[in-house]
Amino acid sequence: MYSSTSASSKKTSRPFQAKLAQLPGSVRTIGLFFAILIVGLAAWQLAVDQGWLMKLVPRPSQVWAAAVDVLGSPFYYAGSNDFGIGFHLLASLERVALGFVLAAIVAVPLGFVIGISETFSKAIDPFVQLLKPVSPLAWLPIGLAVLKSSEGTAIFVIFISSIWPILINTIFGVRSTSGTYLKIARTLEASRWMTIRHVLLPASLPNIVTGLRISLSIAWLVIIAAEMLVGGKGIGYYIWNEWNNLNLASIIVCIILIGLIGLVLDKLLSAVEKRIKYES
Amino acid sequence: MxxxxxxxxxxxxxxxxxxxxxxxxxxxxxxxxxxxxxxxxxxxxxxxxxxxxxxxxxxxxxxxxxxxxxxxxxxxxxxRGVVFQNHALFPWMTVLDNIMFALDCAWKDKSKQEKREWAIHCLQMVQLGNAIDKKPSEISGGMKQRVGIARAFALNxxxxxxxxxxxxxxxxxxxxxxxxxxxxxxxxxxxxxxxxxxxxxxxxxxxxxxxxxxxxxxxxxxxxxxxxxxxxxxxxxxxxxxxxxxxxxxxxxxxxxxx
Structure with a gap:
Protein backbone atom coordinates (compact mmCIF):
# COMPACT_ATOMS: atom_id res chain seq x y z
CA MET A 1 0.00 0.00 0.00
CA TYR A 2 2.32 2.70 1.26
CA SER A 3 5.60 3.21 -0.52
CA SER A 4 7.85 0.62 1.00
CA THR A 5 9.87 2.43 3.64
CA SER A 6 12.96 0.33 3.07
CA ALA A 7 13.11 1.32 -0.58
CA SER A 8 12.51 5.02 0.02
CA SER A 9 14.88 5.24 2.99
CA LYS A 10 17.74 4.07 0.81
CA LYS A 11 17.61 7.18 -1.30
CA THR A 12 16.97 9.74 1.41
CA SER A 13 19.78 11.92 0.22
CA ARG A 14 17.32 14.78 -0.06
CA PRO A 15 16.06 16.14 3.30
CA PHE A 16 12.44 16.50 2.09
CA GLN A 17 12.13 12.79 1.39
CA ALA A 18 13.76 11.94 4.69
CA LYS A 19 11.22 14.07 6.53
CA LEU A 20 8.34 12.55 4.55
CA ALA A 21 9.44 9.04 5.43
CA GLN A 22 9.42 9.92 9.14
CA LEU A 23 5.75 10.96 9.11
CA PRO A 24 3.24 8.41 10.40
CA GLY A 25 1.29 6.49 7.74
CA SER A 26 -2.03 8.16 8.54
CA VAL A 27 -0.58 11.63 8.04
CA ARG A 28 0.90 10.61 4.71
CA THR A 29 -2.46 9.15 3.63
CA ILE A 30 -4.35 12.32 4.53
CA GLY A 31 -1.69 14.43 2.86
CA LEU A 32 -1.94 12.39 -0.33
CA PHE A 33 -5.75 12.64 -0.23
CA PHE A 34 -5.62 16.44 -0.15
CA ALA A 35 -2.89 16.52 -2.79
CA ILE A 36 -5.07 14.49 -5.18
CA LEU A 37 -8.07 16.68 -4.38
CA ILE A 38 -6.21 19.94 -4.98
CA VAL A 39 -4.49 18.74 -8.16
CA GLY A 40 -7.83 17.45 -9.47
CA LEU A 41 -9.63 20.70 -8.76
CA ALA A 42 -6.80 22.75 -10.28
CA ALA A 43 -6.78 20.61 -13.44
CA TRP A 44 -10.55 21.03 -13.71
CA GLN A 45 -10.34 24.79 -13.26
CA LEU A 46 -7.53 24.99 -15.82
CA ALA A 47 -9.45 22.87 -18.36
CA VAL A 48 -12.50 25.13 -18.09
CA ASP A 49 -10.43 28.35 -18.24
CA GLN A 50 -8.57 27.17 -21.34
CA GLY A 51 -11.85 26.26 -23.04
CA TRP A 52 -10.90 22.57 -23.39
CA LEU A 53 -14.34 21.44 -22.29
CA MET A 54 -17.89 22.16 -23.40
CA LYS A 55 -19.26 25.53 -22.39
CA LEU A 56 -21.80 23.80 -20.18
CA VAL A 57 -19.17 22.53 -17.77
CA PRO A 58 -18.97 24.75 -14.71
CA ARG A 59 -15.84 25.80 -12.83
CA PRO A 60 -15.24 24.38 -9.35
CA SER A 61 -16.04 27.81 -7.99
CA GLN A 62 -19.42 27.76 -9.76
CA VAL A 63 -20.15 24.37 -8.25
CA TRP A 64 -19.29 25.79 -4.85
CA ALA A 65 -21.66 28.69 -5.46
CA ALA A 66 -24.38 26.25 -6.55
CA ALA A 67 -23.80 24.20 -3.41
CA VAL A 68 -24.16 27.27 -1.21
CA ASP A 69 -27.30 28.20 -3.11
CA VAL A 70 -28.92 24.74 -3.15
CA LEU A 71 -27.93 23.69 0.35
CA GLY A 72 -28.44 27.15 1.82
CA SER A 73 -32.22 26.83 1.74
CA PRO A 74 -32.92 23.11 1.37
CA PHE A 75 -36.47 23.30 2.67
CA TYR A 76 -37.99 26.22 0.81
CA TYR A 77 -41.41 25.62 -0.71
CA ALA A 78 -42.76 27.76 -3.56
CA GLY A 79 -45.50 25.63 -5.03
CA SER A 80 -45.74 21.98 -6.02
CA ASN A 81 -43.22 22.37 -8.86
CA ASP A 82 -40.65 24.41 -7.02
CA PHE A 83 -39.27 23.23 -3.70
CA GLY A 84 -35.91 22.73 -2.01
CA ILE A 85 -33.49 19.83 -2.39
CA GLY A 86 -34.20 18.74 1.19
CA PHE A 87 -37.76 17.78 0.24
CA HIS A 88 -36.49 15.89 -2.80
CA LEU A 89 -34.01 13.97 -0.69
CA LEU A 90 -36.66 13.16 1.89
CA ALA A 91 -38.97 11.93 -0.86
CA SER A 92 -36.24 9.62 -2.23
CA LEU A 93 -35.33 8.35 1.22
CA GLU A 94 -38.97 7.67 2.00
CA ARG A 95 -39.43 5.62 -1.20
CA VAL A 96 -36.24 3.68 -0.50
CA ALA A 97 -37.24 3.06 3.10
CA LEU A 98 -40.73 1.84 2.16
CA GLY A 99 -39.60 -0.39 -0.69
CA PHE A 100 -36.70 -1.76 1.32
CA VAL A 101 -38.75 -2.51 4.44
CA LEU A 102 -41.48 -4.18 2.36
CA ALA A 103 -38.83 -6.31 0.63
CA ALA A 104 -37.34 -7.31 3.99
CA ILE A 105 -40.77 -8.21 5.37
CA VAL A 106 -41.38 -10.49 2.40
CA ALA A 107 -37.89 -11.84 1.71
CA VAL A 108 -36.65 -12.74 5.20
CA PRO A 109 -39.53 -15.08 6.16
CA LEU A 110 -39.74 -16.43 2.61
CA GLY A 111 -36.00 -17.05 2.48
CA PHE A 112 -36.27 -18.80 5.82
CA VAL A 113 -39.01 -21.15 4.68
CA ILE A 114 -37.14 -21.86 1.45
CA GLY A 115 -33.85 -22.38 3.27
CA ILE A 116 -35.27 -24.94 5.69
CA SER A 117 -36.50 -27.18 2.88
CA GLU A 118 -33.90 -28.50 0.47
CA THR A 119 -36.56 -29.40 -2.11
CA PHE A 120 -38.05 -25.94 -1.92
CA SER A 121 -34.67 -24.21 -2.28
CA LYS A 122 -33.81 -26.26 -5.33
CA ALA A 123 -37.21 -25.67 -6.90
CA ILE A 124 -37.12 -21.91 -6.35
CA ASP A 125 -33.52 -21.50 -7.48
CA PRO A 126 -34.20 -21.25 -11.27
CA PHE A 127 -36.69 -18.44 -10.68
CA VAL A 128 -34.24 -16.51 -8.54
CA GLN A 129 -31.41 -17.10 -11.01
CA LEU A 130 -33.56 -15.83 -13.87
CA LEU A 131 -34.97 -12.75 -12.17
CA LYS A 132 -31.91 -11.67 -10.21
CA PRO A 133 -29.91 -10.28 -13.20
CA VAL A 134 -32.85 -8.23 -14.52
CA SER A 135 -32.53 -4.50 -13.96
CA PRO A 136 -35.32 -3.47 -11.60
CA LEU A 137 -36.14 -0.65 -14.04
CA ALA A 138 -37.47 -3.25 -16.48
CA TRP A 139 -40.26 -3.79 -13.97
CA LEU A 140 -41.20 -0.11 -14.02
CA PRO A 141 -43.84 -0.33 -16.80
CA ILE A 142 -45.42 -3.30 -15.05
CA GLY A 143 -45.52 -1.26 -11.86
CA LEU A 144 -47.19 1.60 -13.69
CA ALA A 145 -49.70 -0.72 -15.35
CA VAL A 146 -50.62 -2.55 -12.16
CA LEU A 147 -50.38 0.22 -9.58
CA LYS A 148 -51.44 3.16 -11.80
CA SER A 149 -49.48 5.55 -9.58
CA SER A 150 -45.99 6.96 -9.99
CA GLU A 151 -45.41 6.93 -6.24
CA GLY A 152 -46.43 3.27 -5.94
CA THR A 153 -44.30 2.38 -8.96
CA ALA A 154 -41.17 3.98 -7.49
CA ILE A 155 -41.66 1.99 -4.29
CA PHE A 156 -42.37 -1.16 -6.29
CA VAL A 157 -39.11 -0.79 -8.25
CA ILE A 158 -37.17 -0.42 -5.00
CA PHE A 159 -39.00 -3.45 -3.62
CA ILE A 160 -37.96 -5.54 -6.63
CA SER A 161 -34.36 -4.37 -6.50
CA SER A 162 -34.11 -5.09 -2.76
CA ILE A 163 -35.77 -8.45 -2.65
CA TRP A 164 -33.14 -10.63 -4.37
CA PRO A 165 -30.09 -9.96 -2.21
CA ILE A 166 -32.16 -10.35 0.97
CA LEU A 167 -33.78 -13.55 -0.28
CA ILE A 168 -30.54 -15.12 -1.49
CA ASN A 169 -28.59 -14.25 1.65
CA THR A 170 -31.34 -15.46 3.96
CA ILE A 171 -31.56 -18.80 2.13
CA PHE A 172 -27.77 -19.08 2.24
CA GLY A 173 -27.68 -18.20 5.94
CA VAL A 174 -30.23 -20.85 6.86
CA ARG A 175 -28.65 -23.51 4.66
CA SER A 176 -25.13 -22.89 5.91
CA THR A 177 -26.04 -23.15 9.59
CA SER A 178 -23.44 -25.38 11.21
CA GLY A 179 -24.47 -29.03 11.32
CA THR A 180 -23.21 -29.25 14.90
CA TYR A 181 -25.72 -26.63 16.07
CA LEU A 182 -28.53 -28.63 14.51
CA LYS A 183 -27.17 -31.83 16.06
CA ILE A 184 -27.28 -30.24 19.51
CA ALA A 185 -30.86 -29.17 18.91
CA ARG A 186 -31.73 -32.71 17.85
CA THR A 187 -30.12 -34.35 20.88
CA LEU A 188 -32.09 -31.94 23.08
CA GLU A 189 -35.30 -32.86 21.26
CA ALA A 190 -35.80 -29.14 20.58
CA SER A 191 -39.16 -28.38 19.01
CA ARG A 192 -39.24 -27.01 15.48
CA TRP A 193 -40.10 -23.60 16.82
CA MET A 194 -37.27 -23.64 19.41
CA THR A 195 -34.85 -24.69 16.68
CA ILE A 196 -35.95 -21.91 14.36
CA ARG A 197 -36.14 -19.21 17.03
CA HIS A 198 -32.98 -20.00 18.99
CA VAL A 199 -30.71 -21.81 16.51
CA LEU A 200 -31.47 -21.13 12.85
CA LEU A 201 -32.46 -17.49 13.21
CA PRO A 202 -29.44 -16.34 15.23
CA ALA A 203 -27.12 -18.53 13.17
CA SER A 204 -28.30 -16.98 9.89
CA LEU A 205 -28.72 -13.44 11.20
CA PRO A 206 -25.25 -12.25 10.07
CA ASN A 207 -26.01 -13.38 6.52
CA ILE A 208 -29.45 -11.77 6.61
CA VAL A 209 -27.96 -8.44 7.66
CA THR A 210 -25.37 -8.72 4.88
CA GLY A 211 -28.27 -9.20 2.46
CA LEU A 212 -30.02 -6.14 3.87
CA ARG A 213 -26.85 -4.10 3.48
CA ILE A 214 -26.38 -5.11 -0.16
CA SER A 215 -30.06 -4.43 -0.86
CA LEU A 216 -29.97 -0.98 0.63
CA SER A 217 -26.95 -0.01 -1.50
CA ILE A 218 -28.69 -1.26 -4.63
CA ALA A 219 -31.94 0.48 -3.68
CA TRP A 220 -30.11 3.77 -3.30
CA LEU A 221 -28.51 3.28 -6.72
CA VAL A 222 -31.79 2.40 -8.39
CA ILE A 223 -33.98 5.12 -6.90
CA ILE A 224 -32.14 7.86 -8.85
CA ALA A 225 -32.84 6.25 -12.21
CA ALA A 226 -36.39 5.32 -11.24
CA GLU A 227 -37.19 8.89 -10.24
CA MET A 228 -35.83 10.24 -13.53
CA LEU A 229 -38.53 8.12 -15.15
CA VAL A 230 -41.49 8.47 -12.79
CA GLY A 231 -40.94 12.16 -12.07
CA GLY A 232 -42.84 14.39 -9.67
CA LYS A 233 -40.32 14.58 -6.86
CA GLY A 234 -37.19 12.97 -5.54
CA ILE A 235 -33.50 13.54 -6.02
CA GLY A 236 -33.43 11.66 -9.36
CA TYR A 237 -36.22 13.86 -10.67
CA TYR A 238 -34.37 16.91 -9.39
CA ILE A 239 -31.25 15.93 -11.33
CA TRP A 240 -33.25 15.39 -14.50
CA ASN A 241 -34.90 18.75 -14.01
CA GLU A 242 -31.57 20.50 -13.58
CA TRP A 243 -30.36 18.79 -16.76
CA ASN A 244 -33.34 20.28 -18.60
CA ASN A 245 -32.24 23.65 -17.21
CA LEU A 246 -28.69 22.84 -18.41
CA ASN A 247 -27.50 23.40 -14.86
CA LEU A 248 -24.57 21.01 -14.43
CA ALA A 249 -23.26 22.78 -11.33
CA SER A 250 -26.18 21.72 -9.14
CA ILE A 251 -26.06 18.21 -10.66
CA ILE A 252 -22.48 17.89 -9.44
CA VAL A 253 -23.65 19.03 -6.00
CA CYS A 254 -26.32 16.31 -6.14
CA ILE A 255 -23.79 13.65 -7.10
CA ILE A 256 -21.68 14.44 -4.04
CA LEU A 257 -24.76 14.58 -1.84
CA ILE A 258 -26.08 11.23 -3.10
CA GLY A 259 -22.65 9.70 -2.53
CA LEU A 260 -22.52 10.97 1.04
CA ILE A 261 -25.99 9.69 1.87
CA GLY A 262 -25.22 6.29 0.33
CA LEU A 263 -22.06 6.18 2.41
CA VAL A 264 -23.99 6.93 5.62
CA LEU A 265 -26.64 4.28 4.83
CA ASP A 266 -23.95 1.68 4.20
CA LYS A 267 -22.05 2.59 7.38
CA LEU A 268 -25.26 2.26 9.40
CA LEU A 269 -25.86 -1.30 8.27
CA SER A 270 -22.22 -2.27 8.45
CA ALA A 271 -22.29 -1.13 12.09
CA VAL A 272 -25.25 -3.48 12.66
CA GLU A 273 -23.37 -6.21 10.82
CA LYS A 274 -20.35 -5.85 13.09
CA ARG A 275 -22.50 -5.95 16.22
CA ILE A 276 -24.11 -9.27 15.43
CA LYS A 277 -21.04 -11.09 14.17
CA TYR A 278 -20.39 -14.03 16.47
CA GLU A 279 -17.07 -15.44 17.42
CA SER A 280 -17.32 -19.01 18.50
CA MET B 1 -26.92 -52.52 38.66
CA ARG B 80 -28.69 -39.54 26.14
CA GLY B 81 -26.52 -36.47 26.74
CA VAL B 82 -23.90 -35.75 24.10
CA VAL B 83 -20.67 -33.80 24.58
CA PHE B 84 -19.20 -32.85 21.22
CA GLN B 85 -15.51 -32.49 20.47
CA ASN B 86 -15.56 -28.80 19.66
CA HIS B 87 -17.59 -27.78 22.72
CA ALA B 88 -20.48 -26.89 20.38
CA LEU B 89 -21.92 -24.02 22.37
CA PHE B 90 -24.21 -21.51 20.72
CA PRO B 91 -21.99 -18.42 20.36
CA TRP B 92 -24.95 -16.03 20.48
CA MET B 93 -25.98 -17.21 23.94
CA THR B 94 -24.29 -16.63 27.27
CA VAL B 95 -22.91 -19.62 29.15
CA LEU B 96 -26.03 -19.68 31.32
CA ASP B 97 -28.39 -19.38 28.34
CA ASN B 98 -26.68 -22.31 26.66
CA ILE B 99 -27.68 -24.48 29.64
CA MET B 100 -31.07 -22.79 29.88
CA PHE B 101 -31.79 -23.60 26.24
CA ALA B 102 -31.24 -27.28 26.98
CA LEU B 103 -33.49 -27.09 30.05
CA ASP B 104 -36.17 -25.14 28.15
CA CYS B 105 -36.21 -27.90 25.55
CA ALA B 106 -36.28 -30.70 28.11
CA TRP B 107 -38.40 -29.46 30.99
CA LYS B 108 -41.50 -27.81 29.66
CA ASP B 109 -43.43 -27.89 32.94
CA LYS B 110 -40.80 -26.43 35.29
CA SER B 111 -40.70 -22.73 36.22
CA LYS B 112 -38.05 -20.35 34.88
CA GLN B 113 -36.71 -19.90 38.40
CA GLU B 114 -36.32 -23.63 38.99
CA LYS B 115 -34.51 -24.08 35.68
CA ARG B 116 -32.25 -21.13 36.36
CA GLU B 117 -31.28 -22.44 39.79
CA TRP B 118 -30.50 -25.86 38.39
CA ALA B 119 -28.48 -24.39 35.51
CA ILE B 120 -26.42 -22.32 37.94
CA HIS B 121 -25.94 -25.39 40.14
CA CYS B 122 -24.64 -27.36 37.15
CA LEU B 123 -22.26 -24.56 36.18
CA GLN B 124 -20.97 -24.38 39.75
CA MET B 125 -20.38 -28.12 39.57
CA VAL B 126 -17.87 -27.50 36.75
CA GLN B 127 -16.37 -24.46 38.58
CA LEU B 128 -17.96 -21.92 36.26
CA GLY B 129 -20.19 -20.14 38.77
CA ASN B 130 -18.39 -16.87 37.99
CA ALA B 131 -18.68 -17.08 34.21
CA ILE B 132 -22.42 -17.57 33.76
CA ASP B 133 -22.98 -14.27 31.94
CA LYS B 134 -19.97 -14.60 29.63
CA LYS B 135 -20.26 -15.36 25.93
CA PRO B 136 -18.42 -18.46 24.69
CA SER B 137 -15.99 -16.22 22.79
CA GLU B 138 -14.92 -14.69 26.11
CA ILE B 139 -13.85 -17.92 27.80
CA SER B 140 -11.06 -20.43 27.17
CA GLY B 141 -11.38 -23.70 25.29
CA GLY B 142 -11.23 -25.68 28.53
CA MET B 143 -14.01 -23.57 30.05
CA LYS B 144 -16.15 -24.04 26.93
CA GLN B 145 -15.83 -27.78 27.23
CA ARG B 146 -16.80 -27.56 30.92
CA VAL B 147 -19.99 -25.83 29.81
CA GLY B 148 -20.55 -28.64 27.30
CA ILE B 149 -20.15 -31.19 30.11
CA ALA B 150 -22.43 -29.20 32.41
CA ARG B 151 -25.07 -29.06 29.68
CA ALA B 152 -24.97 -32.81 29.19
CA PHE B 153 -25.13 -33.52 32.95
CA ALA B 154 -27.87 -30.92 33.50
CA LEU B 155 -30.49 -33.10 31.85
CA ASN B 156 -29.74 -36.13 34.05
Missing part, protein backbone atom coordinates in the same frame (compact mmCIF):
# COMPACT_ATOMS: atom_id res chain seq x y z
CA UNK B 2 -28.22 -53.81 35.38
CA UNK B 3 -25.31 -55.48 33.53
CA UNK B 4 -27.12 -55.15 30.21
CA UNK B 5 -28.20 -51.54 30.43
CA UNK B 6 -27.07 -50.36 27.01
CA UNK B 7 -27.07 -53.13 24.43
CA UNK B 8 -25.59 -52.98 20.96
CA UNK B 9 -26.44 -56.10 19.02
CA UNK B 10 -24.96 -56.87 15.62
CA UNK B 11 -25.04 -53.27 14.48
CA UNK B 12 -23.83 -52.31 10.99
CA UNK B 13 -23.75 -48.98 9.25
CA UNK B 14 -23.20 -48.14 5.59
CA UNK B 15 -22.85 -44.61 4.28
CA UNK B 16 -23.99 -43.70 0.80
CA UNK B 17 -22.73 -40.58 -0.94
CA UNK B 18 -22.59 -39.72 -4.63
CA UNK B 19 -23.39 -43.27 -5.68
CA UNK B 20 -20.58 -44.76 -3.59
CA UNK B 21 -21.16 -46.84 -0.52
CA UNK B 22 -18.87 -47.14 2.45
CA UNK B 23 -19.46 -49.82 5.03
CA UNK B 24 -18.24 -48.11 8.19
CA UNK B 25 -19.28 -50.62 10.82
CA UNK B 26 -19.37 -54.35 10.25
CA UNK B 27 -21.08 -56.31 12.95
CA UNK B 28 -20.65 -54.67 16.32
CA UNK B 29 -21.99 -56.06 19.56
CA UNK B 30 -21.37 -54.60 23.01
CA UNK B 31 -23.18 -54.75 26.33
CA UNK B 32 -22.61 -51.95 28.79
CA UNK B 33 -23.64 -52.06 32.44
CA UNK B 34 -25.48 -49.32 34.27
CA UNK B 35 -22.99 -46.84 35.72
CA UNK B 36 -20.10 -48.21 33.71
CA UNK B 37 -17.51 -46.00 32.03
CA UNK B 38 -16.57 -47.44 28.63
CA UNK B 39 -14.03 -45.95 26.23
CA UNK B 40 -13.95 -46.62 22.51
CA UNK B 41 -10.44 -46.38 21.17
CA UNK B 42 -9.13 -46.98 17.67
CA UNK B 43 -7.31 -45.48 14.71
CA UNK B 44 -8.89 -42.38 13.24
CA UNK B 45 -11.62 -43.13 10.76
CA UNK B 46 -12.34 -46.46 12.44
CA UNK B 47 -15.97 -45.71 13.09
CA UNK B 48 -15.77 -44.84 16.81
CA UNK B 49 -17.71 -41.65 16.26
CA UNK B 50 -20.09 -43.48 13.93
CA UNK B 51 -20.90 -45.93 16.71
CA UNK B 52 -21.38 -43.05 19.16
CA UNK B 53 -23.68 -41.26 16.71
CA UNK B 54 -25.74 -44.42 16.34
CA UNK B 55 -26.17 -44.63 20.12
CA UNK B 56 -27.00 -40.91 20.18
CA UNK B 57 -29.61 -41.52 17.49
CA UNK B 58 -28.05 -38.91 15.20
CA UNK B 59 -27.46 -41.60 12.58
CA UNK B 60 -29.63 -44.59 11.79
CA UNK B 61 -28.30 -48.14 11.86
CA UNK B 62 -29.34 -50.52 9.10
CA UNK B 63 -28.74 -53.85 10.73
CA UNK B 64 -28.88 -55.05 14.32
CA UNK B 65 -30.38 -53.19 17.23
CA UNK B 66 -29.48 -50.80 20.02
CA UNK B 67 -31.50 -50.54 23.17
CA UNK B 68 -31.11 -48.54 26.35
CA UNK B 69 -32.79 -49.51 29.62
CA UNK B 70 -35.15 -51.77 27.73
CA UNK B 71 -36.12 -49.28 25.04
CA UNK B 72 -35.00 -49.45 21.42
CA UNK B 73 -33.17 -46.37 20.16
CA UNK B 74 -34.82 -44.89 17.09
CA UNK B 75 -33.63 -41.27 17.17
CA UNK B 76 -32.01 -38.62 19.34
CA UNK B 77 -33.39 -38.32 22.84
CA UNK B 78 -33.00 -36.60 26.17
CA UNK B 79 -32.06 -39.87 27.86
CA UNK B 157 -29.39 -38.43 31.05
CA UNK B 158 -29.22 -42.19 31.43
CA UNK B 159 -26.10 -42.28 29.28
CA UNK B 160 -23.44 -39.69 28.59
CA UNK B 161 -21.86 -39.86 25.16
CA UNK B 162 -18.51 -38.08 24.92
CA UNK B 163 -17.01 -37.64 21.45
CA UNK B 164 -13.29 -36.98 21.96
CA UNK B 165 -14.28 -34.41 24.58
CA UNK B 166 -10.75 -33.24 25.35
CA UNK B 167 -9.17 -33.79 21.93
CA UNK B 168 -9.00 -30.11 21.05
CA UNK B 169 -7.42 -29.00 24.36
CA UNK B 170 -3.81 -28.52 25.35
CA UNK B 171 -2.21 -31.17 27.56
CA UNK B 172 -2.49 -29.31 30.88
CA UNK B 173 -6.11 -28.30 30.38
CA UNK B 174 -6.94 -31.79 29.21
CA UNK B 175 -5.50 -33.30 32.36
CA UNK B 176 -7.40 -31.00 34.68
CA UNK B 177 -10.64 -31.69 32.83
CA UNK B 178 -10.04 -35.44 32.99
CA UNK B 179 -9.72 -35.16 36.76
CA UNK B 180 -12.79 -32.94 36.88
CA UNK B 181 -14.84 -35.35 34.79
CA UNK B 182 -13.81 -38.20 37.03
CA UNK B 183 -14.89 -36.25 40.12
CA UNK B 184 -18.28 -35.29 38.64
CA UNK B 185 -18.81 -38.82 37.42
CA UNK B 186 -18.03 -40.26 40.88
CA UNK B 187 -20.47 -37.83 42.47
CA UNK B 188 -23.32 -38.59 40.09
CA UNK B 189 -22.48 -41.97 38.73
CA UNK B 190 -23.99 -42.76 35.36
CA UNK B 191 -23.23 -44.75 32.28
CA UNK B 192 -20.63 -43.15 30.03
CA UNK B 193 -19.43 -44.02 26.53
CA UNK B 194 -16.39 -41.99 25.53
CA UNK B 195 -14.61 -41.91 22.19
CA UNK B 196 -10.92 -41.13 22.53
CA UNK B 197 -7.61 -41.71 20.82
CA UNK B 198 -5.60 -41.11 23.98
CA UNK B 199 -4.57 -44.43 25.55
CA UNK B 200 -3.72 -42.94 28.95
CA UNK B 201 -6.99 -41.02 29.05
CA UNK B 202 -8.85 -44.25 28.40
CA UNK B 203 -6.93 -46.10 31.14
CA UNK B 204 -7.40 -43.25 33.61
CA UNK B 205 -11.15 -42.97 33.25
CA UNK B 206 -12.56 -46.28 32.02
CA UNK B 207 -13.93 -49.41 33.59
CA UNK B 208 -13.54 -51.08 30.23
CA UNK B 209 -11.67 -50.12 27.08
CA UNK B 210 -13.01 -51.25 23.73
CA UNK B 211 -10.45 -51.35 20.92
CA UNK B 212 -11.83 -50.99 17.41
CA UNK B 213 -10.26 -52.09 14.14
CA UNK B 214 -9.65 -49.88 11.19
CA UNK B 215 -12.54 -49.38 8.74
CA UNK B 216 -14.13 -50.31 6.41
CA UNK B 217 -16.22 -52.87 8.26
CA UNK B 218 -14.73 -51.81 11.57
CA UNK B 219 -15.19 -54.27 14.40
CA UNK B 220 -14.40 -54.57 18.09
CA UNK B 221 -11.10 -56.40 18.35
CA UNK B 222 -10.45 -56.28 22.07
CA UNK B 223 -12.21 -55.42 25.32
CA UNK B 224 -9.95 -54.71 28.29
CA UNK B 225 -11.26 -54.26 31.82
CA UNK B 226 -9.43 -51.78 34.06
CA UNK B 227 -9.85 -52.98 37.62
CA UNK B 228 -8.18 -50.16 39.59
CA UNK B 229 -10.61 -48.31 41.89
CA UNK B 230 -11.85 -44.77 41.15
CA UNK B 231 -10.91 -41.99 41.56
CA UNK B 232 -7.61 -42.53 39.84
CA UNK B 233 -4.70 -40.19 39.63
CA UNK B 234 -2.74 -39.74 36.45
CA UNK B 235 0.60 -39.75 38.29
CA UNK B 236 -0.33 -43.06 39.94
CA UNK B 237 -1.12 -44.76 36.65
CA UNK B 238 2.25 -46.51 36.30
CA UNK B 239 1.73 -48.11 39.74
CA UNK B 240 -1.57 -49.75 38.80
CA UNK B 241 -1.31 -53.52 38.69
CA UNK B 242 -0.96 -54.52 35.08
CA UNK B 243 -0.70 -50.94 33.78
CA UNK B 244 2.24 -51.68 31.49
CA UNK B 245 0.63 -54.83 30.14
CA UNK B 246 -2.65 -53.07 29.48
CA UNK B 247 -0.97 -50.14 27.81
CA UNK B 248 1.22 -52.24 25.54
CA UNK B 249 -1.73 -54.52 24.75
CA UNK B 250 -3.76 -51.55 23.52
CA UNK B 251 -0.86 -50.03 21.63
CA UNK B 252 -0.06 -53.39 20.01
CA UNK B 253 -3.65 -53.75 18.88
CA UNK B 254 -3.70 -50.21 17.57
CA UNK B 255 -0.34 -50.34 15.79
CA UNK B 256 -1.25 -53.67 14.27
CA UNK B 257 -3.95 -51.72 12.49
CA UNK B 258 -1.39 -49.68 10.64
CA UNK B 259 0.57 -52.58 9.20
Missing amino acids: NPNYLNIRGVGKTFKAKGKTYEALGNVSLHIAEGEFVSLIGPSGCGKTTLLNLIAGLDKYETGSIDLDGEAISGPGLD PKVLLLDEPFGALDALTRESLQIELQRIWSENRRTVVMVTHDVDEAILLSDRIVVMSRGPRAELIDIIPIEAPHPRNKSDLPDFPGYREIRSRIIDKLSFQFQ
